[in-house]
Amino acid sequence: MVIHSPLDCFLWEGFEVDRFDVQGNHMTLQLMPHPGHDLACSQCQRSCSSVHDVTHRRIRDRDLLGYQTTLIVPVARVVCPCCGVKARNISWLDKHARITTRLVSHVEALCRLNLPIKHIAELTQLHWHTIRRLDKARLAREVQPPDWSQVKRLLMDEFALFKGHRYATVVADADTLEVLWIGIGRSRTEIRPFFEELGDYRQQIEAVAMDMNTAFDLEVQMHCPQAEVVYDLYHVISKYGREVIDRVRVDRANELRQDRPARKVVKRGRWLLLKNPANLTDEQSSKLDELLQANQPLMTVYLMKQQLKELWRAPTRRAAMRRWNRWYSMALESGIKPLQHFAKVLKPYLNGIVAHAEHPLHTSVLEGINNKIKVIKRMAYGYRDIDYFFLKIRAAFPGNAR
Numbered sequence: 279m280v281i282h283s284p285l286d287c288f289l290w291e292g293f294e295v296d297r298f299d300v301q302g303n304h305m306t307l308q309l310m311p312h313p314g315h316d317l318a319c320s321q322c323q324r325s326c327s328s329v330h331d332v333t334h335r336r337i338r339d340r341d342l343l344g345y346q347t348t349l350i351v352p353v354a355r356v357v358c359p360c361c362g363v364k365a366r367n368i369s370w371l372d373k374h375a376r377i378t379t380r381l382v383s384h385v386e387a388l389c390r391l392n393l394p395i396k397h398i399a400e401l402t403q404l405h406w407h408t409i410r411r412l413d414k415a416r417l418a419r420e421v422q423p424p425d426w427s428q429v430k431r432l433l434m435d436e437f438a439l440f441k442g443h444r445y446a447t448v449v450a451d452a453d454t455l456e457v458l459w460i461g462i463g464r465s466r467t468e469i470r471p472f473f474e475e476l477g478d479y480r481q482q483i484e485a486v487a488m489d490m491n492t493a494f495d496l497e498v499q500m501h502c503p504q505a506e507v508v509y510d511l512y513h514v515i516s517k518y519g520r521e522v523i524d525r526v527r528v529d530r531a532n533e534l535r536q537d538r539p540a541r542k543v544v545k546r547g548r549w550l551l552l553k554n555p556a557n558l559t560d561e562q563s564s565k566l567d568e569l570l571q572a573n574q575p576l577m578t579v580y581l582m583k584q585q586l587k588e589l590w591r592a593p594t595r596r597a598a599m600r601r602w603n604r605w606y607s608m609a610l611e612s613g614i615k616p617l618q619h620f621a622k623v624l625k626p627y628l629n630g631i632v633a634h635a636e637h638p639l640h641t642s643v644l645e646g647i648n649n650k651i652k653v654i655k656r657m658a659y660g661y662r663d664i665d666y667f668f669l670k671i672r673a674a675f676p677g678n679a680r
């Protein structure tokens with residue numbers, strides 16, 4: 279006569295523990311079918327009376343009382359009157375699985391906490407590939423397709439993929455910050471699938487914020503001719519920092535070749551010049567003042583940067599236009615070559631700059647998304663599974679309520 283405890287029947291429905299073996303902190307439980315339990319076909323759930331064959335499968339379960347637990351489970355194939363020879367239905371084990379559904383749920387819960395895979399592998403003693411596979415399946419199940427019908431304003435940006443020179447494009451809803459789409463590449467043909475997915479809803483797009491010098495604007499004009507392109511303050515200002523301030527600073531340092539202490543101050547001033555003045559300490563502010571006072575062209579381009587930012591703070595398109603005209607003539611009259619060049623290159627993009635007055639898309643948002651992508655990338659580094667990486671990003675930006 280078989281004596282079974284209710285606990286094992288509860289933990290492993292249809293089975294009971296036959297033997298167990300403990301070695302160190304590992305416990306192996308040999309299960310056997312509970313004789314009173316109906317055998318059901320895994321396909322149609324019909325009860326079956328005859329067993330075709332039995333194989334023993336090693337299955338990992340959640341730790342029991344601190345023991346890392348492995349089950350040895352006799353998995354039967356039954357002869358189903360409808361389906362033929364089929365695996366027996368086991369409520370706590372998926373077909374072909376090597377870990378119980380209970381352990382799968384546990385791993386999924388840890389993945390939802392955004393713990394690095396390495397840590398989850400250590401915690402559960404499961405292989406890293408297994409965890410990635412489970413997390414990817416979870417994300418594919420949980421990440422919902424976007425509700426395109428509500429999308430009116432977009433943010434488009436690119437970021438570098440892993441260490442290579444390949445890029446990816448990310449499209450987000452400017453109003454909810456939901457990441458709508460991610461694709462490899464940043465060329466027109468590579469971002470076209472986004473517009474295809476958008477389908478007829480492309481007619482309702484009002485504005486798209488982006489960096490200058492990308493293929494995005496041409497593609498937007500082609501698919502959403504009614505949409506206004508808005509250039510991103512953050513990108514324009516960082517371009518100004520690189521192409522104007524840095525250039526003038528290096529030229530100035532070269533001029534000061536004979537005056538070593540003054541040259542050193544200029545060479546080391548990069549960070550002070552590029553940082554938002556609101557974030558400088560008192561000491562840094564006075565260092566910056568000294569630097570600017572002693573170097574007139576640097577002072578000019580520094581102040582022109584602050585003035586340039588004002589274009590994005592204009593209350594109306596007309597005010598923005600006025601600010602631009604003033605800024606443009608000051609740039610041309612400055613006599614500073616990198617500044618003059620920058621102004622001329624920027625001019626064709628003017629429409630997309632003044633458009634900000636009407637569509638004040640918050641550019642800091644793009645930066646925030648990119649920073650979070652960097653964190654995910656760091657955590658994802660090593661497995662180079664692009665699909666998984668993209669799913670992780672979409673899951674990290676499900677969007678706020680409208």
Ligand SMILES: [Zn+2]
Binds near residue numbers: 319321360364
């Ligand atoms: Zn069946």
